[in-house]
Amino acid sequence: VSSPTRASIQSGQYPARVGVIDFIPGHWRPFEEVIVPKNRTQYLPEEMVTIGEALKNAGYATGYFGKWHLGDDREHHPLNQGYDEANVGQGYYNVRFNPPREMNSPKRLSELLTDFGESFIEDNKDNPFFLFIAHYDVHVQLDADMDLIDKYLKKKRKDNYPSNAVYAAMIEHLDRSVGRIMHKLDEAGLSDNTIIVFFSDNGGLIGRFDKIPLLADSKLEGYKDSPLQYIASSNAPLRAEKGTVYEGGIREPLIVKWPAKIKKGGVNEALVTSVDFYPTLLEIAGAEKPKGQILDGKSLLPALLENTFDPERAIFWHYPVYHHDVPAGAVRKGDWKLIEKQVTGKVSLYNLRADISEAMDLAELYPEKTTELKTLLKNWQKEVQAEFPVLNPEFDETRRFEWGVHPDRR
Secondary structure, three states: OHHHHHHHHHHOOOHHHHOOOOOOOOOEOOOOOEEOOOOOOOOOOOOOOOHHHHHHHOOOEEEEEEEOOOOOOHHHOHHHOOOOEEEEEOOOOOOOOOOOHHHOOOOOHHHHHHHHHHHHHHHHOOOOEEEEEEOOOOOOOEOOOHHHHHHHHOOOOOOOOOOOHHHHHHHHHHHHHHHHHHHHHHHOOOOOOOOEEEEOOOOOOOEOOOOOOOEOHHHOHHHOOOHHHOEOOOOOOOOOOOOOOOHHHHOOOEEEEOOOOOOOOOOOOOOOOHHHHHHHHHHHHOOOOOOOOOOOOOOOHHHHHHOOOOOOOEEEEEEOOOOOOOOEEEEEEOOEEEEEEOOOOOEEEEEOOOOOOOOOOOOOOOHHHHHHHHHHHHHHHHHOOOOOOEEOOOOOHHHOOOOEOOHHHO
16 A cells, blocks of 8 residues: 555665654554564654665656655655655645645646646756655545546446446546656657556455545535445456455556657556665666665566566565555565465465456365465565454443544554
8 A cells, every 4th residue: 555655765764674664653453363563663764865866876766756755754755765856745645625735736636736847848858857745636535627527427337347437537546647757758758768667556445444525525515315425436357356365456657758768558568566666766767776785576677677576586475464454465476476374374385377356265176386485585574574353351342333543653
């Protein structure tokens, strides 16, 4: 989810190693079966050399605009983490009607962030630069301009699919922003030798378990009798959603555009995770790795340029909290993926090439593969000093789904 992914991109380390294992400030259920570990830190550690700082040290101008979600205080702002320019907010909010106080503007936020990005490109077009735009679209609450919502309301809905016009309109707002940035690069004559990476922090949200409407109040009228006010999108054929270690929660879009080096239209099957962007961009920029800072990621340059990659590479997830599922960890190696539920210890094994929906548990049929992956996961958890849930003496079956923010994190 949001903060762990952002921490991994900025640090090149798995969230479990950084100590940001849940969104900041975190999700807490005081009466659940177990007490989940809280984030070891409520911000990105100041001593961490961010990807922005590493590129700044290599002579790049650096800019960060949008959702940061790695610390509220000024000392934890991107301006103190290696970025020359920054204008950011923190967690989610209604993207049109409650803009962050730092971004005092009547414009829609996606447009404003794009304005910042265009200005940054214009100011730095004659020198190397690193621009990070972190959009809030398409986070809940769902909201968009009415002309775009009307456009999608007129389209025929698909059967058995949550054709949410507000969500579709938000995606178009995001698409417009990407288009504007690409046009600005064209205008500046920089497109051919500029690398564009398009990525998401987590999988899609299917619905809310607590029945809080996902749409902004101003858009509820047309949906007040529709289940779509509680449904954002669909991850089909993937299982589950954000806040889980199933494919619906961790498989995101990744598009890389680099006309000078990468042939357009290619599809690559390399396993990629968010810790890989740091070493990849450092290698491309000729920047030095920060001394004393572990980088868990692998450079994607061979995969991007030559479509060569290690088919047996293992990648890991550690999400020891209640969010949209129970606490769990996962490892993937090649086509095989193992999930371990951390309360019961139950493990499941899937072959994703044959079963992308994770519908058929093969753990009993392939005990040797199950043992191999479980051992990999345990060794990795030990290496990154992962923390785990403990039994809750206050467990109450009748109140287990009550949730809020942990008192220590307020």
